[in-house]
Amino acid sequence: MGEESKKAQERVKEIILKHKGFDNAISSREINEEIDVDNVGSFPGTRQIIRTLIIDEEIPIASSGNGYYVVETEEELAEYLESLEGRMLSIADRKWAIQRAAVNWEEDIESSEDRDLL
The missing domain is CATH 1.10.10.10 (Winged helix-like DNA-binding domain superfamily/Winged helix DNA-binding domain)
Incomplete structure (x- = not known):
């Protein structure tokens, strides 16, 4: 640094x-x-x-x-941790949703030899 x-x-x-x-x-x-x-x-x-x-x-x-x-306070910590947990779950939901959408997408998505997402 x-x-x-x-x-x-x-x-x-x-x-x-x-x-x-x-x-x-x-x-x-x-x-x-x-x-x-x-x-x-x-x-x-x-x-x-x-x-x-x-x-x-x-x-x-x-x-x-x-x-x-x-x-x-411990209450502030608990509330913040709950907020982070909710954001993590929301991001995970979005991750699975886009992968599912890509798999089911009717148009072509070019696949990659290095990936196994589709």
């Missing part, structure tokens, strides 16, 4: 640690306004830094429609 990336990660860590609890969330837009690593509206660099803080630094950062926050 380069020096600029380390600085951005440390700055995001400082910012996020000030946002404890669901009611004190901060959006990726607000974080990026302080660290300026993204010029794309979905803020992929900012989101990647947050993932790194969760995985590598083991900071319990959750997210909601309002942004990111450090988990303060």
